[in-house]
Amino acid sequence: MQEIVAGYLFIAPAFISLFIFLVVPILASFVLVFMRYDVLSPPSWNGFENLSQLSRDGRLQQVYWNTFRFVVFATFFNNLLGLLLAMGVNRAMPSIIKYLLRTALFFPVLTTTASLALVWNFLLTQDRGVVNYLLQQVGLPPVPWLSSSSWAMVSVVMFDVWRACGFLMVIYLAGLQAIPEVLYEAAAIDGASQLQRVRYITLPLISPTAFFAIIISIIGAAQVFDNVWVLTGGGPGDATRLIVLYVYEIGFKRFEMGYAAAVSLTLFAILVVLTLLQFRLSRRWVHYD
């Protein structure tokens, strides 16, 4: 009896906090999508108007197309570079070099995204920007990094990969270090080449780590906000407007809270489906041994 009371008391603080700031907002979203609410005047019933607006909103399609491309490219390059860097850093080398490498590669992860995006804004300026200056030094033409709608997306992905691949490196590093050394020694005795060892030992055994890394990359990339807010403001035009930035603008620039909640719900649904789908697909190629 005492244990029951203690049990409930111990979860009470976390439960209350989670209930007020997670459960209540989730429930509220499902009410909000049927409302017209501009924050200043009281909410009024809006029926299915917000939901039907979803299918008519051409900008929403553009924004989702942007988000899709961003998520695919950022996830791909973050994981590819993260894995390669981890394999590189995991090699035997003097500990001072390892320390310097890890510091350099990991440092952007720790620093505020918004400040770094601001810095990259300076670096990527078309005229007198540092990156274009360096390009010109090696004889390449300057690139309209942030002002052309096709390059802006490249810049946004590039910044995200620059900032986050060190994080994935650390995750893959943990996965690599969990692979028993014995396997590599046995393979070496059997005469397997370096590439064969990577192909037949590292890759299969890193797959559970890769699975988690890819899921968190997708879920993280789908919610990117600071990056585009500071770097491009979603522009030029709508070229780099990602979904969370769009929700923010619907809610806090257009003051259409009901519609903003409806758009959020689509993102929510997509993230849940993606997570579940990933779990199902993973059975085919992840080896938990």
Place this chain on the structure above:
Amino acid sequence: MSMLQDASPHLSRISRFFQTFRVFLGETVIWTFLIVMAIIEFAPISWILATSLRNPSESFKLPPDFWPTSFHWQNYLAVINSPQINFLLFFWNSLKIALITTLAQLLTCSMAAFSFARLRYPGRDLIFFLFLSSLMVPATVIMIPTFILIRMLGLLDSHWALILPATTSAFGVFLLRQAFMGIPSELFDAAKIDGAGYWRMYWQIALPLVGPALSALAIFTFLGSWNNFLGPILYLRSWDNYTFPIAIVMLSGYMGTGNRAHVLAAVMISILPVLLFFLMAQRFVIRGIAVTGLKG
């Protein structure tokens, strides 16, 4: 194999040469990749430092510096002593919010985790399942209703708007529950026989044994709060309440493009504590991420 080599020493020398060449080539490719990546990752950071120490009138001058060539530290003083904006106040605001959030999460998460891992009561597994499934709901997805809730509670433009929603995390509960599960139950049985109450079991036995998990959670909560951008953008209105990240971004708009050296000095001030911390505790931070690899 060895007999074959003995039989044709000439052939084996050639193949050994090719093998050495291939290893050499492989090493070159790998090291070039690592060094180029390290330079790409770190060059912008050292550019910030170098440019923040330039004379403001030269902060746009090309070629850029990637290491300090002048030492115009007055930029830092100008930012700190700026009459219009109280920069140290931003620092304090960020620090205060991050510390309170971290302490609150350590407490609430560890208490709930202890309960889920060590106590038995009806409905426990159901409630734990609810906690787990809430991991699928990122804060960005509910930012609209959360904003309305914060507004109804009258917390707009107050630091509580950032602290209260972050007083617990399902992720932290999950992480610490795993840690508590690893403690041998004999310890708790012995404590029970000695007449220890549940609070003492939690505070004096369980907590001291999960130090690494607690510090990992602390590091991530602190960094998450320190670097939070969306929250302050949504809730904070007046300059006096701004936190570091939002203040820096607003500062760059406010000062215009003419004072890049000052903006970069401000960025550098916000980076320095993190840099120092990381240089000292690198191993710790990296192990923390490895432990908590799930966190996005």
